[in-house]
Amino acid sequence: MAAPRTVGDRSSWNLQNRSLLAASAFRTSLGDQASKGPRLQAQFLLSSLPNKSLRLVVPIWNRSTRGIRGLGGAVAPEGNQKKRTLLQFLSDHFYDVMALREFLLRMQMLKVHQKNRAFPHIEEKHGPYIAGAFFILKQGGAVKFRDKEWVRPNERGHFSLEFLQFQAVPVEAVDASGCNINYEGLNSLLALKELRSLSLRCCPHLDDWCLSRLHSLANSLEELSLAGCPRISERGLACLHHLQNLRRLDISDLPAVSNPGLTQILVEEMLPNCEVVGTNWAEGLKLGPEEQPQDTASPVPA
Amino acid sequence: MLRRALQLGWSRGLFIRRLGTRRGGSSLDWDGNISEIKKKIQSFLPGGTWNPLYDTSHLPPEQSDVVIVGGGVLGLSVAYWLKKLEKIQGGIRVLVVERDHTYSQASTGLSVGGIRQQFSLPENIQLSLFSVSFLRNINEHLAVVDAPPLDLQFNPSGYLFLASEKGAAIMESNVKVQRQEGAKVCLMSPEQLRNKFPWINTEGVALASYGLEDEGWFDPWCLLQGLRRKVQSMGVLFCQGEVTRFTSSSDRMKTASEKEVILKRIHEVHVKMDNSLEYQPVECAIVINAAGAWSGQIAELAGIGKGLPGTLQGTKLPVEPRKRYVYLWHCPQGPGLEAPLVIDSSGAYFRREGLGNNYLGGRSPTEEEEPDPGNLEVDHDFFQDKVWPPLAQRVPAFETLKVRRAWAGYYDYNTFDQNGVVGPHPLVVNMYFATGFSGHGLQQAPGVGRAVAEMVLEGHFQTINLNPFLFSRFYLGEKIQEQNII
Ligand SMILES: Cc1cc2nc3c(=O)[nH]c(=O)nc-3n(C[C@H](O)[C@H](O)[C@H](O)COP(=O)(O)OP(=O)(O)OC[C@H]3O[C@@H](n4cnc5c(N)ncnc54)[C@H](O)[C@@H]3O)c2cc1C
Numbered sequence: 035m036a037a038p039r040t041v042g043d044r045s046s047w048n049l050q051n052r053s054l055l056a057a058s059a060f061r062t063s064l065g066d067q068a069s070k071g072p073r074l075q076a077q078f079l080l081s082s083l084p085n086k087s088l089r090l091v092v093p094i095w096n097r098s099t100r101g102i103r104g105l106g107g108a109v110a111p112e113g114n115q116k117k118r119t120l121l122q123f124l125s126d127h128f129y130d131v132m133a134l135r136e137f138l139l140r141m142q143m144l145k146v147h148q149k150n151r152a153f154p155h156i157e158e159k160h161g162p163y164i165a166g167a168f169f170i171l172k173q174g175g176a177v178k179f180r181d182k183e184w185v186r187p188n189e190r191g192h193f194s195l196e197f198l199q200f201q202a203v204p205v206e207a208v209d210a211s212g213c214n215i216n217y218e219g220l221n222s223l224l225a226l227k228e229l230r231s232l233s234l235r236c237c238p239h240l241d242d243w244c245l246s247r248l249h250s251l252a253n254s255l256e257e258l259s260l261a262g263c264p265r266i267s268e269r270g271l272a273c274l275h276h277l278q279n280l281r282r283l284d285i286s287d288l289p290a291v292s293n294p295g296l297t298q299i300l301v302e303e304m305l306p307n308c309e310v311v312g313t314n315w316a317e318g319l320k321l322g323p324e325e326q327p328q329d330t331a332s333p334v335p336a
Numbered sequence: 337m338l339r340r341a342l343q344l345g346w347s348r349g350l351f352i353r354r355l356g357t358r359r360g361g362s363s364l365d366w367d368g369n370i371s372e373i374k375k376k377i378q379s380f381l382p383g384g385t386w387n388p389l390y391d392t393s394h395l396p397p398e399q400s401d402v403v404i405v406g407g408g409v410l411g412l413s414v415a416y417w418l419k420k421l422e423k424i425q426g427g428i429r430v431l432v433v434e435r436d437h438t439y440s441q442a443s444t445g446l447s448v449g450g451i452r453q454q455f456s457l458p459e460n461i462q463l464s465l466f467s468v469s470f471l472r473n474i475n476e477h478l479a480v481v482d483a484p485p486l487d488l489q490f491n492p493s494g495y496l497f498l499a500s501e502k503g504a505a506i507m508e509s510n511v512k513v514q515r516q517e518g519a520k521v522c523l524m525s526p527e528q529l530r531n532k533f534p535w536i537n538t539e540g541v542a543l544a545s546y547g548l549e550d551e552g553w554f555d556p557w558c559l560l561q562g563l564r565r566k567v568q569s570m571g572v573l574f575c576q577g578e579v580t581r582f583t584s585s586s587d588r589m590k591t592a593s594e595k596e597v598i599l600k601r602i603h604e605v606h607v608k609m610d611n612s613l614e615y616q617p618v619e620c621a622i623v624i625n626a627a628g629a630w631s632g633q634i635a636e637l638a639g640i641g642k643g644l645p646g647t648l649q650g651t652k653l654p655v656e657p658r659k660r661y662v663y664l665w666h667c668p669q670g671p672g673l674e675a676p677l678v679i680d681s682s683g684a685y686f687r688r689e690g691l692g693n694n695y696l697g698g699r700s701p702t703e704e705e706e707p708d709p710g711n712l713e714v715d716h717d718f719f720q721d722k723v724w725p726p727l728a729q730r731v732p733a734f735e736t737l738k739v740r741r742a743w744a745g746y747y748d749y750n751t752f753d754q755n756g757v758v759g760p761h762p763l764v765v766n767m768y769f770a771t772g773f774s775g776h777g778l779q780q781a782p783g784v785g786r787a788v789a790e791m792v793l794e795g796h797f798q799t800i801n802l803n804p805f806l807f808s809r810f811y812l813g814e815k816i817q818e819q820n821i822i
Contacts, residue, residue: 246492269491275674300673
């Protein structure tokens with residue numbers, strides 16, 4: 035009776051021991067996984083799951099150390115059994131869990147792509163201006179046709195379709211703040227050849243690749259706001275030199291820019307006729323003493 | 337082959353018989369005793385499968401379906417696409433053999449990281465366009481659960497090619513091809529050039545072509561590490577060791593026209609372990625030669641080019657290491673944020689590096705000036721004599737500059753026509769190439785990897801037709817000349 039339990043306990047001790055190492059082992063020899071059998075796979079799962087699994091492992095650890103020292107006389111075998119079955123279950127379904135997580139990741143990406151699909155049937159029927167406006171409104175942004183009022187969706191995302199009559203009227207301004215626009219989605223925007231003002235504040239999927247496409251609006255664009263976009267860096271801002279008609283550019287609050295002050299100066303040099311709004315340096319000097327260390331740290335790239 | 341199989345069967349039979357006859361517990365039963373001791377040790381030690389007597393965990397596996405020689409960006413890209421395009425998950429076992437995991441001499445880490453569509457060959461343009469869309473969505477292609485996203489540091493600043501009067505006509509026809517393939521490239525007159533980039537001296541420039549989108553430079557190390565991470569999560573095995581030998585068999589065959597050819601097939605790749613004399617033969621079905629600048633040597637190991645000159649057997653893989661210098665300099669009055677990667681009509685190039693008025697650049701030496709590729713030492717006189725004068729003439733601000741740093745790297749230089757070699761060898765039937773890109777291998781790696789994987793899995797190219805890049809062109813003497821080699 036005692037002997038088999040010791041064996042069982044030892045293997046769970048191994049489990050714990052290995053799960054500590056598993057994270058690093060997995061990274062270095064992931065390929066070995068398949069050959070090492072299901073046990074190591076379970077260990078990896080344990081180590082990769084957050085705290086919950088740690089709680090699951092700790093009791094085993096205590097019990098098994100006792101078991102090894104021969105003190106574990108009063109261990110309830112059923113409890114151990116339960117843990118074992120859960121581990122067994124996880125190890126049996128290791129690849130299923132991995133596949134599921136990978137699938138979820140893919141779905142997340144797919145969603146952004148789906149939101150950025152163009153509406154070719156609308157473009158065919160009503161022309162590029164209406165199609166572009168429709169796309170922006172669908173995304174939750176607002177558009178302004180020339181000499182017309184701003185069209186905005188309400189809180190529930192509905193908007194009136196009156197603008198479908200404005201076929202010959204070009205879109206003059208777009209406010210796409212907070213929209214999920216990405217590289218593909220820009221296609222619809224770039225068709226608006228007479229766009230003068232564009233606000234892309236806080237767009238989470240807008241990156242440097244997108245900025246390199248704005249050159250096709252170079253003739254019309256006068257106002258551009260990129261404030262708060264988390265993925266835009268100085269590398270993308272460098273392409274804005276194509277936009278020679280730009281009068282106002284807002285590049286404040288871009289977390290991915292490594293040297294906001296220097297970048298602003300360089301952008302100003304690059305676009306001499308443009309008013310560049312960025313992080314205000316003078317403001318930082320007036321801050322209270324408790325905020326000062328933070329401010330001095332900001333120009334140094336992280 | 338038959339003999340080996342027989343030998344194997346024979347020895348195995350003996351072994352079983354011995355076990356069978358000696359199961360009585362005789363004192364001479366070594367195998368039994370050892371396994372008994374092993375079991376005991378294992379039950380004492382808490383290490384589970386740890387086995388101190390025969391620790392072979394550092395060796396590569398004895399079998400693998402595909403062995404990739406060289407773990408640079410091209411090798412890893414092939415591994416990625418093989419795993420991505422396999423029909424059954426886990427259906428192909430892929431082993432990447434890389435002799436230096438620090439990549440200290442590999443071209444990938446030492447490159448300038450540029451990507452452009454301004455080539456003259458449609459295939460090169462297509463490869464580059466494919467790679468651009470791969471890089472743009474790199475965090476989707478190379479996404480690993482629980483790993484942080486990659487920061488490719490892509491600078492979409494474009495390439496600016498300058499042409500003298502002599503080169504203007506060629507440039508114009510190249511741009512036509514590039515536009516047809518879908519690249520966003522525009523032509524500029526010297527006047528327009530002066531307006532856009534006032535720091536350029538347009539003397540001697542007749543025409544310029546400028547990439548508006550999808551051109552620029554990125555961090556090659558990030559692509560390499562991203563591929564490595566992804567490929568590992570897909571189950572590709574890595575091994576640090578050097579490929580030193582192939583064992584192969586040959587078959588005499590007759591072609592339809594009654595000509596005799598000898599077809600070779602590699603059976604085993606010998607991998608010599610790092611810092612030791614130990615080696616492991618790895619049985620494999622397919623070998624991929626992605627050893628960059630050293631792929632010529634790998635081809636020679638497989639017997640390619642060992643035959644009478646002028647025959648297919650005697651045709652070497654014309655890829656050799658060529659040393660190229662890159663210099664980084666500081667110039668306070670240099671071009672600003674808008675500066676693209678400029679390629680002067682003389683062949684010298686430079687680009688901005690970061691925001692601190694640093695620039696890096698270089699120039700390919702002429703055939704006569706070619707430095708000795710024995711080491712990676714930098715020749716600083718080359719900058720003084722060959723790189724600086726044309727650049728200072730083109731950008732007068734560069735007349736005062738200070739070289740800060742310099743390094744050298746190897747081009748995987750194809751001496752035949754400076755283009756890549758992709759696909760199988762006609763005689764060594766299971767060796768596939770992904771090499772010879774002579775200075776544009778990094779940017780084409782995603783596309784080339786896919787093409788090679790398609791060739792291996794499907795037997796033909798599907799996404800991009802790379803038939804002109806097959807090995808047979810060296811034998812047939814069909815050069816496919818690329819005009820824009822830097
Ligand atoms: C200075 C410079 C600038 C460049 N600039 C650009 C650029 O701007 N854009 C661009 O696209 N390309 C550029 N390139 C070219 C580009 O770097 C190469 O074409 C590309 O990296 C080739 O990749 P690879 O994987 O074939 O080679 P490598 O990265 O060299 O990898 C080959 C690997 O094979 C390994 N190996 C070799 N022999 C063996 C063996 N017997 N056993 C085991 N392993 C072995 C080596 O250790 C090496 O790691 C540049 C190159 C240089 C030198």
